Amino acid sequence: MIIKEYKGIKPQIDEEAYIAETAEIIGDVEIKKNVNIWYGAVLRGDVDKIVVEEGTNIQDNCVMHVTDGHPCYIGKYCTIGHGAIVHACKVGNNVLIGMGAIILDDAEIGDNCIIGAGALVTGGKKIPPGSLVIGSPAKVVRQLTEEEIESIHKSYEHYVELAKLHFSEFGQLTVYNKSNIIENS
Secondary structure, rough: OOOEOOOOEEOEEEEOOEEOOEEEEEEEEEEOOOOEEEEOEEEEEEEEEEOOOOOOOEEOOOOOOOEEOOOOOOOOEEEEEEOEEEEEEEEEOOOEEEOOOOOOOOOEEEOEEOOOOOOOOOOEEEEEOOOOEEOOOOEEEEEEOOHHHHHHHHHHHHHHHHHHHHHHHHOOOOOOOHHEOOOOO
């Protein structure tokens, strides 16, 4: 894993976070308990802050970035699917962002939403809680059922366990270690 200080700001990573060896975490990034960040993911907090709340999983090859004056906030128990791009936006709790989806600047995703694979949530768009969102540009197509909302939470639980098993199985570093920070000026 590459964990870099940027302009004097070091990533803040909970000791119970799981980070794959090829993930990159740069600058003003705060990662909470039981977050798991998979292979090839990049979280670059160079011009503003990124916060990833407890239990969220950021899958392989995701990109999270910010714009000056526009931070990125990801709530608790979210699943950010493979290859998604999440840029300078706010994502509520218990949200599933499908594989290859793109969320642009100042978009806001309410709690308990599913953003379908490949969806494009345009800048500034507000998605109400409990929505199923698909398409490019993304549109709300209906409200989620209770079963669908529960399935999002089960994804969080599955990925916390998968991270523990996966990293211990392959003998890789399982827990973030503060000695891994690369300090740059």
